[in-house]
Amino acid sequence: QNVVTGKVTTAEDGQSLPGVNITVVNGSSGTTTDIDGNFSLEVPDDASLKFSFIGFTTRTISVSSRSVINVALEEDIAQLGEVVVIGYGTQQRGDVNGSVASIDANVIENIPQPSLDQLMQGRAAGVTVTQNSGQPGAAVSVRVRGITSITGSNEPLYVIDGVPVSGDATNSATSGRTAASSFNGNGQTGVSPLAAINPNDIASLDILKDASATAIYGSRGANGVVIITTKRGQRGETGKITYSNYFAIQEPQKLIDVMDLPAYAKLQNDLAGIYGVQPRVEFINIELLGEGTNWQNEVFKRAFMQNHEVSLSGSKDNVNYFISGGYTDQDGIVIGSNFNRISLRSNVDAKLKEWFKVGISLTASQTDENITLNSNRNGIVSLGLLQAPDVAVRNPDGSFAGPPPNPSAVEGNINPVAQALSRTNTLVRSRVLGNFYAELQLMDGLSFKTEIGGDFGFDENNLFTPTYEWGRFINDNATLYQSNANNTFWIIKNYFTYKKAFSQKNDITLLVGQEAQQSSWEGRSLIGQGFVSNDIQTMNNASTLINADAYKGSQALSSYYARVLYDFDNRYGVTATVRADGSSKFDPLGDTQWGVFPSFSASWKVFNENFMEGVNKDIFSNLRLIAGYGVVGNQGIPNYLYGASLADVRTGLGQGYYVTNIPNPDLKWEESYQTNIGLNFSLFKESLSFNIEVYDKTSKDFLYQLPLPLYLTGPSGGESYLAGVGSPYVNLGELQNRGIDLSINYSLVSENSDFSWSSNLNLSHYKNKVIDLYGDNFDITRTITTGFLSSPLTRTIEGQPIGLYYGYKVKGIFNDETAFEDLPVQFDTPFSEELGGIWLGDIQYEDVNDDGVINEDDRTFIGNPHPDFTFGFSNNFRYKNFDLTIFLQGSYGNDVLNLTRKETSSLSRLYNNQLEESSDYWTEENTDAKYPRPKRGDDNSNLFISDRYVEDGSYLRVQNIKLGYTLNQDLTQRVRINRLKVFASIQNLHTFTNYTGYDPEIGAFNQDALQMGVDIGRYPIPRTFTVGINAEF
Amino acid sequence: CQDEFLNRPPEDGISLDNFYSSEEEITASLNALYGTTWFNFNTKAFWSITELASGNARTFSGDVINFGNFTVTGDNTVLTDGWESLWGVIAQSNALINYLPERVGANVGEEVVNNALGEARFMRATAYFYLVRIWGPVPIVENSLDYVFSPKIPTNRVEDIYEFIERDLQFAIENLYVKNRGGNYADNGHVSSGSAKALKAKVHLYQEEYSEAQRLSQEVINSGEFKLLGVDVPGTSYADLFKTEFNNNEESIVAMQWTAASYGTGNAMQASFAISSTITGTGDGYGVIGPTIDLQEAYEAGDERRKATIMLAGDYYPEIRSSDGGYTVPEDVNAQNTKAGIKKYVVGTPQDNGGAGLAQATANNTYIMRYADVLLIHAEAILAGGASTADEGALQSFNTIRQRAGLGTFPSITFEDILQERRVEFAIEGEYWFDLGRINRQQAIEIISNQERGTYSNDDPPVIYSQTYTPSSEDFTMPYPAVDVALNPLLLEDPVPYEFND
Known part of the structure; x- marks a missing residue:
């Protein structure tokens, strides 16, 4: 001994x-x-x-x-997140019967992204994340296992230290208003609802994917649940001070080849000839022209970003604490956009008695962002391509320039630099989010916990349009739009947990609980006009108040739930959950207000069976099967749709009231039926582990607003304030998502502790299909408005995935005069050389329905925005004090509708720059051209949305490469630093793709599942070079 | 307690189930049929469709240029705006027609309810009258709820739509209050039984049902309910018709009722028509359209209506910028290279209008019909498709209009005389396009193809850069908006007969 x-x-x-x-x-x-x-x-x-x-x-x-x-x-990468947060409790990773993916905080630290939703991209199987915009602080689209809802939100529920927060940037189930105003309905202004949270405070992210996992969150978990746990002081940890920072430079990943001044001048001269107008005198001698203004260089810039965070944590006398303060400042690569955040956090837990624990998590933050006009033909990014190179950015006197003020320049564009720098859209969001809990140990194994959570937000949005005179663009009247919104949310939870092991082999955990939550919102907006100066932008300086508006509302949810976790002999596991929710979204006088949602799942640890004993554990181990089935409800719709309400409007005859919607008193819960089957096993001494899950998620009676034609509703959508009668919301149809989540982990098992290596590859595949849309009475069309044209963009019908691109099929360019007599007439336009006729050089469309004429009925599906699969591949290497991570991420098989290219190759306007490649247009000498003959005017059949503009959006992105070096402790401890790490990284180093636009990752316009992958001047994602340190005292 | 917690009725609006309990609430729900519902039609669609296509006005402006050269497609948002606005009027009228009777408060009198239903059916008829004239066959919808689950419905035949309009107007004639238009303009805003008769006369005229048109127009004339400004009302003139302070004057039969409360509640036409922001004082005034050379030449010398409709260099308007002593049209006036600008519906600064006015929101009403129309309908109904007439009643009606304009009288009149008179009387009020649409198609094509729609050069004297367009027969109806065609391809199919309920 x-x-x-x-x-x-x-x-x-x-x-x-x-x-x-x-x-x-x-x-x-x-x-x-x-x-x-x-x-x-x-x-x-x-x-x-x-x-x-x-x-x-x-x-x-x-x-x-x-x-x-x-x-x-060694930290065990394969075991990371060993304890999984499953909602109202935790469970060992190996015992979870539902589908839960976890992301460890380590893999997302030091990455220059201000918002945590962006950080989930490519990190977990079954979670498809796309950045809808490169605008700092912009909303992303997070899809857990495909798309659940057609017209509602598809964003998951985030539960931050017990407080539920919706990922829906459009607030469709509450106020219905976005935090930032949308530039008169143009452009994308969705901001991330999670921007208030400092990613550095996060300890773990657990994503609940299937019904058996999300059931405990009931109706709010229909789109999946992301449980975010922030850092807390560790028991036994003495005081620890950490300081981290990084500094980053961002730049555009790519610029697009547009014409320089001589090429542009030649095009203008040629177009003048084709259009039959006088060529411009200044372009007579092309050879005398310089390069002109490179507008892409003017609208994009190298942008700086920095981040600092200090945290204090520790534990003493049964109290542990984590206190942090963070500051992030990100300038956007498109001028006129930026984001900054100040955040504070205090997490404290105290064990007052052996049987009594209390704790609080509290974060307060303020974000301040400038949103630039983007994702629109008139956005800054589009105009950076379209603005003419002969237009200067500034006049000699320093004022902004513009196209000349003569009537023939009417097609010219506003100066995007002037627009971005003068027309401002600022959003300041202040938020306090916190949760208090008290936990009593009532007897052996039985505990009671009560939690009170709150989320209080105050938003202020200011949109100012100054007076200006930029060439022919003149505005004499400055306008300030100002809106304030208050959002209040609270939740009270009370639940008992009983945990007991019987006779060594039986392990049971029971949970019974109740909760109530309420969300209320109110806001006001004012529009003032007539400012003496553009510099003083407050409402008291407006000479007239032209509009005042206010809104107010609330919703409530009351719930009861129970869950049993049972494990037998570490071989068989069962999880059964039931939750009943009562929602204020449904008629209190009817019988649809309450919904009951059960789920059940089971697992079998095959490897622990006796018959597996002969298997060589060094080669094969940990075989486990899981299967689950459950129903989840959804009620994510606006308020009071079971009744009709009236809105006030002022008229010349006095106050008026109009009916705003068609009511549906029978409105009830949407139900999603989900099946999940999974398998995991390990090979080679557990160094290689596989997790494969297949699922079927079918939404029935889903809630959506009937896509009624205008002749039944009048003004709809964004114009419904013009006294339209909104379509009713109904429970209709069936939507199915089937998919596979695959995750493979490798970690090198080495006796040599100097070197370690781990890799994770995850693949997500989903296929969605509309099973039923109430017979063929409905199909859902999204239209896009560019300039003054509004065209169907996507269409959703039975038997197809949702949101397919919809348009014409191109056969080619007419090249044979003699063939015209046999060809179908297009759009009632005669084949003729006359102005307005269709002739040689025009686009020939396919007669899809074969009826001998080509018209609107020949539009068909021309592309699919859904990827075959998305993937993330992360690799971590460590050698002595160096660590290196390489993270690749991508998407395969999705189409992108490149409307930016449509606008930049339209050849339909003078005073607009175009792509270099668009000089390859049809003429009698150039009959083998890529583009049709130029025609003046955008309302032009050559430019209809067609498969000409559909491109393959597959890509592989080297998303992050990071090298870190941890200094020797002997060295650093001399200056009282326990640990000092320095690192450098490159974000978005390179993207391998055939896509011709700035960036193939387009995302969904303002998170809309029916407007995915449509590039119309989308704000591209930057390449970012970062250096920083993590110090621990 | 639990029930209360989960009961969340609207907190910033009124629930329909608690409405229509008093006459005031019913009046408020009627008021809504006259304003914002019409906004998207009035703002651009109305004059783009009618004035640009008819050759009264021209433009370079990309959003609406295609209306002037007959190349507009169903993708055009201005066209869609007009469509959705008219259907909005119908949807709101239908909501009232269908919801009111079963929800009305017990202490509201029957005549109040009947009058309200009459107003709603009048407005529905008005919207259908625009729809059928602009698009031809469209679906007849009496209650949106009927088609909520089967929205793919065919269009109905033009003759059935006219029948439907007539039935609504007949109901309105029988149920609306009888009024007499007096000097208290505030009382004239809501339509009356006489308004319905006047509109019904016009609907019959469009169908060449001359005896009905004559009977109804004669009844309206005999009733004395409406009066002609500048003739029957001392101290007034044709030009006064278009001033804000003359909203709901004695000549007004039915009008869109604007207020300058905010965007969407006001008349936005001035923003597009005024040749500069000097006139509007609110930063807008884009001169999006200019009067064609053809329209400018359509006015006889001495016609007072010209100056009230078209601005020419040197014209003086005391009512515009009145605090600065009035407005004189500058020498370089040149809206859309026509050396002229639009005056009608241009009312000046907020100060000129009693303080009312914002960018894209003035408070002057838009006429749907005024009494001068009744007189010209009367004359035409008597002519009844004949070559000419010297009927005393017809001459009386026709010559009253000419005399008001400061022009001489005619001893006998032909249809061409009436058409010309209608054009200049109602220019920029949308009538001419509809008149061209109802006459012999070949004659209309010929008239249009001879119109000078070109521009003046900057030379002195100016040269005309000539532009003419020859429409095809199909160009007289607009394409259906693509968004609705995508939802319902039946719109492109042949119309079907409508099955009337009663």
Whole structure:
């Protein structure tokens, strides 16, 4: 016998590890390490000691007569997130019967993205994240296992330390108003609802994907649930101070080839000839012209970004704490856009009695952003391509320039630099979000927890249009739009948990609870006009108040729930959940207000069966099967749709009231039926592990607003304020998503602790299909408005995926005069050389329905925005003090509708720049041209939305490469730094793609599932170079 | 307690189930049929469709240029705006027609309810009258709820739509209050039984049902309900018709009722018509259209209506910028290279209009019908498709209009005389396009193809850059908006007969 002492530390940074289990192999004695990681144990000389700790690789070391054994434990990548947060409790990763993906905080730290939803991209199977815009702070689209709702929100529910927060940037189920005004309905202004949260505060992200996992969140979990747990002080941890920062430079990933001044001048001269107008005198001598203004260089810039965060954490006398403050400042690569955030967090837990614990998580933050006009033909990005190179940015006197003020320049564009820098849209959001809990241990195994959460937000949005005179663009009247919104949310939860193990083999956890939540909102907006100066932008300086508006509303949800987790002999596991929700969205006088949603799942740890004993564990292990089925409800619709309401409007005859909607008193819960089957196993001493899940998610009676034609409703959508009678919301139809989530982890098992390597590859595939849309009475069309044209863009019908691009099929360009007599007439336009006729050089469309004429009925499906699969591939290497991560991410098989190219190759207007390649247009000399003959005017059949503009949107992106170096402790401790890491990274180094626009990752316009992958001047994502440090004192 | 917690009626609006309990509430729901519902039709669509296509006005402006050269497609948002606005009027009228009777408060009198139903059916008829004249066959919808789950419905035949309009107007004649238009203009805003008779006369005229048109127009004339400004009302003139302070004057039969409260509640035409922001004082005034050379030449010398309709260099308008001593049209006036600008519906600055006015929102009404129309309908109904007439009643009606304009009288009149008179009387009020649409198609094509729609050069004297367009027969109806065709391809199919309920 011999007393062995020693210290257990982390291999990565030499931190002491308290609470490590140390057992004698084949023996009965054991101990755990103390607060400083030290241990002492009496053991036989020939014994082996097993060191195990959650989240770290277990090591077995033979004593070999030594008396001091210091051990460094490796973090176990495969085991990361060993404890999984499942909502109202936690469970061991290996015991979870539903589908839960976890993202460890380590993999998302030090990445220059201000918002945590962006950080999930490519990190978890079954979670498809696209950035809808490169605008700092913009909303992203997060799709957990495909698309659940056609016209409602598809964003998951985020539960931040117990407080539910919707991911819906359009607030469609509450106020119905976006935080930022939308430039008179143009452009994309969706901002991330999660921008208030500092990603550095996050300890773990757990994504609940299937019904058995989300059922406990009931109706709010229909689109999946992302549970975010923030950092807390660790028991046994002495005071720790950390400081992290990074500094980054962002730049556009790519510029597009548009014409320089000589090429542009030649085009203008040629077009003048074709249009039959006088060529411009200034373009007579092309050879005398310089390069002109490069507008892309003017609207894009290198942009700076920085981030700082200080956190203090520790534990003493049964109190642990985590306090942090963070600051992020990101300038956008498109001028006129930026984002900054100040955030504070305080998480405190106290054990007052052996049987009584309390705690609070509180974060307060303010974000301040400038939103630039984007995702529109008149947006800054589009105009950077379209603005003519002969227009200067500024006049000699320093004022902004513009196209000349003569009537023939009417087609010219406004100066995007002037627009971006003078017309401002600012949004300041202040938010306090917190959760308080008290937990009582009532008796052995039985505890009671009560939680009170709140989320209070105050938004202020100012949109100012100054007076200006930029060439022919003149505005004499400055306008200020100002809106304030208050949002208040609270939730109270009370639940009992009973946890008991019977006779070693039976393990049971029971949960019974109740909760109530309420969300209320109100807001006001004012529009003032007539400002003496453009510099003073407050409402008191407006000479007239031209509009005042106000809104107010609230919603409530009351719920009861129960869950059983049962495990038998570490072989069979069962989870059964039932939740009943009562929602204020449904008629209190009817019988649809309450919905009951059950789910059930089971698992079988095959590998723990006796018959698997013969299997060589070094080759194959951990085989486990799971299966689950459940129903989840959804009620994410605006308020009071079961009744009709009246809105006030002023008229020349006095106050008026009009009916705003067609009511539907029978409105009820949407139900989603979800089946999940999964398999996981490990190979080669657990170094390679596989997790495969297949699912079917079918929404029935889904809630959506009937897509009624205008002749039944009058003004609709964004114009419904013009006294339209809104279509009713109904429960209709069936939508199915089927898919596969695959995740493969590899971690190198090496005796040599100098080197480690782990990789994770995840693939997500979903296929969605509309099973039923109430017979063929309905199909859902989204239209896009560019300039003064509004064209159907996507169409959704039975038997097809949702949101397919809809337009004409192009056969080619007419090249044969003699063929005209046999060809179908297009759009009632005669084949003729006359102005307005269709003739050689025009686009020939396909007669899809074969009826001998080509008209609107020949529009068909021309592209699919849904990818065959998306993937993320992360690789982590460590050698001694160096660590390197390489993260690749991409999408395969999705189409993009490139309307930016449509606008920049239209050849339909003078005074507009065009793509270099558009000089390859049809003439009698150039009959083998890429583009048709130029025709003046955008309302031009050559320019109809067609498969000409559909491109393959597949890409592989080198999303992040990061190299870190941790300085030797001996060195840093001299200046009282426990750990100092320096790192440098490149975000979005390169994107491999055939897409011709700026960036193939388009996302969904303002999160709309029916406007996916439509590029109309989308704000591209930057390439970012970052350096920073993490210091720990 | 639980029930209360989950009961969340609107907190910023009124629930329909609690409405229509008093006459005031019913009046408020009627008021809504006269304003914002018409906004998108009035703002651009109305004059783009009618004035640009008819050759009264021209433009370079990309959003509406295609109306002037007969190349507009169903993708055009201005066209869609007009369509959705007219259907909005119908949807709101139908909501009232269908919801009111079963929800009306017990203490509201029957005549109040009947009058309200009459107004709603009048407005529905008015909207259908525009629809059928602009698009031809469209679906007849009496209650949107009937088609909520089967919205793919065919269009109905033009003759059935006219029948439907007549039935609505007959109901309105029988149920609306009888009024007499007096000097208290505020009382004249809502339509009366006489308004319905006047409109019904016009509907019959469009169908060449001359005896009905004559009977009804004669009844309206005999009733004395309406009066002609500048003739029957001392101290007034044709030009006064278009001033804000003359909203709901004695000549007004039915009008869109604007207020300058905010965007969407006011008349936005001035923003497009005024040749500069000097006139509007609100930053707008884009001169989006200019009067064609053809229209300018359509006025006889001495016609007072010209100056009230078209601005020419040197014209003086005391009512515009009145605090600065009035407005004189500058020498370089040149809206859309026509050396002229639009005056009608241009009312000046907020100060000129009692303080009312914002960018894209003035408070002057838009006429749907005024009494001068009744007189010209009367004359035409008597002519009844004949070559000419010297009927005393017809001459009386016709010559009254000419005399008001300061022109001489005619001893006998032909249809061409009436058409010309209608053009200049109602120019920029949308009538001419509809008149061209109802006459012999070949004659209309010929008239249009001879119109000078070109521009003046900057030379002195100016040269005309000539532009003419020859429409095809199909160009007299507009294409259906693509958004609705995508939802319902039946719009492109042949119309079907409508099955009337009663």
